[in-house]
Each structure stands twice: as structure tokens, then as C-alpha cells.
Amino acid sequence: MEKLLSIIFIYILVDNFVFQRFFGICPFLGVSRKMETAIGMSMAVVFVMTLATLATWLIYTFVLVPFNLSYLQIVTFILVIASLVQLVEIILRKISPTLYQGLGIFLPLITTNCAVMAVVLLAVRQEFSLLESVIFALAASLGFSMALVIMAGIRERQELAKIPAALKGSAVTLITAGILSLAFLGFKGMLTL
Amino acid sequence: MLILYAIATLGLIGLLFGLFLAIVARVFTVETDPRVEAVKEVLPNVNCGACGYAGCVNFAEAVVHGETASNGCIPGGKDTAKAVAEVLGQEVTEHTPLVATLFCIGDYGKTADRFIYEGIEDCAVAGDFNGGFKACSYGCLGLGNCVRACPFEVIRIGLHGLPVIDREKCSGCGLCAKACPRLLIKILPLSDDGHLVFCSSQDRGKTVSKACKVGCIACKACVKVCPQEAIVMEDNLAVIDLAKCNDCGECVLKCPANTIHKRSAIPSEGAALAAIAEEVVSETA
Incomplete structure (x- = not known):
């Protein structure tokens, strides 16, 4: 239990996927x-992320390891993630058209999201159990969401601010991202697994 | 031997996933009307919402299901209405083009600023701050909410401080009218005929004449002179009924504030700039 809680805390705040990794x-x-x-x-x-970690952990533990094929993990995981995203898209389109339209292009875009790949690989590398892996994926994705929402909130305000011409657009966005990352450095070393 | 295992495992996983996806796709198919896609193809696809639906796809669905007429796409105009009707095999219905018109001509030379505003570049914010920086509390602030709202980029802020609408290219979708916090833009049928009172101030005459050189001071001279009785007073503002106006131009001659103009002769940016320049010259002389 203690380990699960520390996984949540670490991957949302201390080792945030966007700001620290x-x-x-x-x-x-x-x-x-x-x-x-x-x-x-x-x-x-x-x-x-949560679904992909669940699926890849099962395939890794029950297929790749018994056959001594763990070196195939990256290829296999890509396959799993791509099919999973496709599956989610097909089912969502039928069951909830509103959610499907809301997620829109982002759902297929996740296939190429390196954060998803990182989560499934790290879950395996750190030898987490199934429950720990899923909690880890949940925490990592929540950390990602938090980073995204914080950034969106700041950028919405920046739209209205008077920004020097030289810094307008992506320049000020990158500076903001850097400062945010530095701010989260404050959590560093607070807790380790 | 090991490589065979690897190939077999990966191939098998791939095959299984592929089969599974194929089955799921078959079970969860969503039936779509091919006509919806065909109608969407001929629409402008800017998702402006002028038709009353959330986007072009929703409009296409509504047209195909017969919930709305084929000429419902306002920005698309005659050509789109024709194309939509052709896709659906319907008769082409009549379509009147619309145009956005700004009901304020109080540019830099005509209306003074009460103070220098250096806040957020947004008409709604500036208008809420101490009643707006402009002497006229009804006038256009010229910070460009309409410009940002226009999906077709046919509005720009002119050098005289007011938005300039390209009448040729304006589709009349009405997004600028919704974006204007002072409701200065109205959507009218595109035509050069008829006269209009280019002012939106509901203040009393005395207040208006202090704030703006070209504001309607509610003197009723135009109401009295109009032979068609097309002009009425509403909230301290003369309003011309375009259906009754026969372009005689009597009101233009009578108007002491120069607020009334023929629609084909809306005061232009160039004329406004020339007037400002003339004023500067006469002040320095």
C-alpha cells in the first residue's frame, strides 16, 4: 500500500513525465x-496509457518472458499500443459519439505519443507487479494531464497579455515550459522508490 | 531457431490483434449516409456556425435528413446552395446574399478619447473599464473583436480606428455581429440601395453632440423631411426602414450631423483620414 501511494506521489509530482523526464x-x-x-x-x-500498460504487462510477463523474447519488447509494445488505440476508437465511435467527437484527432495521435511508450517500457524495466504497473501508468498520465492543464491555463492568459514582439508565439511558450519545469524541480529528492 | 520463435511470436500477436480488430470493427460498425459526406464536400468547411448548426458536418446531416433547406449555408452563398441541391437532387432555392454593416462612423477625427487605454486589446474588456476610453459610450472602440471573430478574414482595423469590412468578400455569417460587445454590427441584405443612419448612440442629443461630430442627435429633421415616412425615432436614434426608403436623399441634406449616408457611399477610410489630415493642418496654421 505504501509503495502504491509513493508511486502515485512520485510520478505525479516528483518525477513528472513532462517536467522532469x-x-x-x-x-x-x-x-x-x-x-x-x-x-x-x-x-x-x-x-x-492505463489500458496499454495493462495489456503490455500481461503480454510481456506471459508471452515474451517465457519464450526468452524480451528483446522484442519495443516492437511488440508498438503493435499493442497501435491496436489498442484503434480498438478504443472503434468502440468509442459506436458507444459514445459525443466523447468520440470531443476527443477527435487526439485519440489516433496518442499512437505516436512517446509518453505512452515510455510508461509501458518503464513499467517493465522497474519490475513492477501488475497492480503497481497500472497505478504507475495512472499516476504518470495524471501527471501528464496536470502539466497540460497548467500549461493551457497559463497560455490562455498569455493570449491576452502584452508580450514583447520578439517573444511572441512559441518563444514565450518555451520559456514558460522551462520555468514550469524549474518550479517542479523543487520536488526533486523528496521521495524515491 | 531463436529467430523463428521471434518471428512466429510477433507474427502471431500481430495476426491475433488484426483479427480481433476486424471482428470488433464489424460488430461496432456505425452506419453513415454517404450523402452526408458528399454534402460536406461541397460546403466551405469553415465551421462558422452561421447556419445555426455547430459545424459543417452537422449542417450536412440536417440537410440530408430534411431538417433544413439546402440554401441554409450563408457564407457559401448561391454556388454552395446550388451544389448542395444538386447532391440531394432538389430544386435550387432562391438565396439573398447578406453583408455585415458597422453602425458607427465615429473615427479618430470625429470622436475624441477620454483617456489613454493601455490594457488588454479586447473591446469587451476596454468597454467595461470606466465606460470605455471613447467619448461616446456607444461608439466603436476599434480593438478588433470583430476582426478576430471573422473566419474569412475580411475585416481589418483601418488607420482611422474603425473596422473596415470588405463588402465584396463578406459572407454575412454574422460572427462579427455576435462578437461585438456594443452590438454595432448588423447583418443586412447585400445591396447598394437605401440610406442608413450610421450611429448607434441612444444618448440624448446634447450628450451625443459633445462626444461625437457625426452622431445622431435625435433632432427629428430627417423624420419630418422624409416623403416616404420611412424614418422613425427609437431610443433617441433615427432608424430608416430600408423597405420603404426610395433613395431620394432628402434626409442626407437635412441631417445637421452628417450621420445619414447612402449605403453605396459609406464613409471610407480614405475620406476619414483626409478629414483628419485637414484638421491637423488647419490647427497648426
Whole structure:
């Protein structure tokens, strides 16, 4: 129980995927312009990351390890993530068209999100149990969501601010991301596994 | 031997997932009307919402299901209405083009600023701050909410401080009218005929004449002179009924504030700038 709680705390705040590990920077900068899209993307990521980790952990433990094929993990995981995203998309389109439209392009985009790949690989490398892996994926994706929502909130305000011409656009966004990352450095070393 | 295992495992996993996806896709198919896609193809696809639906896809669905007429797409105009009707095999219905019109001509030279505003570049915010920086509390602030709202980029803020609407390219979708916090933009049928009172101030005459050189001071001269009885007073503002106006131009001659103009001769940016320049010259001389 204690380990699960520390996993949650560590991967949301201390070892945040975006601010400390620099995974998933492209969606972090790409879809953080509006709060609405940021939340849509966050939901999709939480959904896919947790499911993908569950599926890959099972395949890794019960297929790859017994056959001594753990070196195939990256290829296999790509396959799993891509099929899973496709599956979620097909089912969602039928069951909840509103959610499907809300997530829109973000769902297929997650296939190429490096944060998802990182989560499934790290879960295996750190030799987490099934429950720990799922909790780890949930925490990591929530950390990603938090980063995205914070960034979207800041950028929405920046739209209205008077920014010097030289810094307008991506320049000020990158500076903001850097400062945010530095701020989260404050959690460093607070807790380790 | 090991490589065979690897290939077999990966191949099998791939095959299984592929089969599974194929089955799921078959079970969870969503039936779509191919006509919806065909209608969407011929729409402008800017998702402006002028038709009353959330986006072009929703409009296409509504047209196909017969919930709305094929000429419902306002920005698309005649051509789109025709194309939509062709896709659905319907008769082409008549379509009147619309245009956005700004009901304020109080540019830099006509209306003074009460104070220098250096806040957020947004008409709604500036208007809420101490009643707006402009002397006229009804006038256009020129900070460009309409410009940002226009999906077709046909509005720009002119050098005289007021938005300039490209009448040729305006589709009449009405997003600018919704974006204007002072409700200065109205959507009218596109035509050069008829005269309009280019002012929206509901203040009393004395207040208006202090604030703006071209504001309607509610003197009723135009109401009295109009042979068609097309002009009425509403909230200290003369309003011309375009259906009754026959373009005689009597009101233009009578108006002491120069607020009434023919629609084809809306005061232009160039004329406003020339007037400002003339004033500066006469002041320095």
C-alpha cells in the first residue's frame, strides 16, 4: 500500500513525465493552447496509457518472458499500443459519439505519443507487479494531464497579455515550459522508490 | 531457431490483434449516409456556425435528413446552395446574399478619447473599464473583436480606428455581429440601395453632440423631411426602414450631423483620414 501511494506521489509530482523526464513534449506544446483541447487530450491519454500498460504487462510477463523474447519488447509494445488505440476508437465511435467527437484527432495521435511508450517500457524495466504497473501508468498520465492543464491555463492568459514582439508565439511558450519545469524541480529528492 | 520463435511470436500477436480488430470493427460498425459526406464536400468547411448548426458536418446531416433547406449555408452563398441541391437532387432555392454593416462612423477625427487605454486589446474588456476610453459610450472602440471573430478574414482595423469590412468578400455569417460587445454590427441584405443612419448612440442629443461630430442627435429633421415616412425615432436614434426608403436623399441634406449616408457611399477610410489630415493642418496654421 505504501509503495502504491509513493508511486502515485512520485510520478505525479516528483518525477513528472513532462517536467522532469521530458516525455510527451509534442502534445504538451501542441495542444495546450486551449483548456478545452488540453482536457480532451488529457482524458484520452489517461485512458490509453492505463489500458496499454495493462495489456503490455500481461503480454510481456506471459508471452515474451517465457519464450526468452524480451528483446522484442519495443516492437511488440508498438503493435499493442497501435491496436489498442484503434480498438478504443472503434468502440468509442459506436458507444459514445459525443466523447468520440470531443476527443477527435487526439485519440489516433496518442499512437505516436512517446509518453505512452515510455510508461509501458518503464513499467517493465522497474519490475513492477501488475497492480503497481497500472497505478504507475495512472499516476504518470495524471501527471501528464496536470502539466497540460497548467500549461493551457497559463497560455490562455498569455493570449491576452502584452508580450514583447520578439517573444511572441512559441518563444514565450518555451520559456514558460522551462520555468514550469524549474518550479517542479523543487520536488526533486523528496521521495524515491 | 531463436529467430523463428521471434518471428512466429510477433507474427502471431500481430495476426491475433488484426483479427480481433476486424471482428470488433464489424460488430461496432456505425452506419453513415454517404450523402452526408458528399454534402460536406461541397460546403466551405469553415465551421462558422452561421447556419445555426455547430459545424459543417452537422449542417450536412440536417440537410440530408430534411431538417433544413439546402440554401441554409450563408457564407457559401448561391454556388454552395446550388451544389448542395444538386447532391440531394432538389430544386435550387432562391438565396439573398447578406453583408455585415458597422453602425458607427465615429473615427479618430470625429470622436475624441477620454483617456489613454493601455490594457488588454479586447473591446469587451476596454468597454467595461470606466465606460470605455471613447467619448461616446456607444461608439466603436476599434480593438478588433470583430476582426478576430471573422473566419474569412475580411475585416481589418483601418488607420482611422474603425473596422473596415470588405463588402465584396463578406459572407454575412454574422460572427462579427455576435462578437461585438456594443452590438454595432448588423447583418443586412447585400445591396447598394437605401440610406442608413450610421450611429448607434441612444444618448440624448446634447450628450451625443459633445462626444461625437457625426452622431445622431435625435433632432427629428430627417423624420419630418422624409416623403416616404420611412424614418422613425427609437431610443433617441433615427432608424430608416430600408423597405420603404426610395433613395431620394432628402434626409442626407437635412441631417445637421452628417450621420445619414447612402449605403453605396459609406464613409471610407480614405475620406476619414483626409478629414483628419485637414484638421491637423488647419490647427497648426
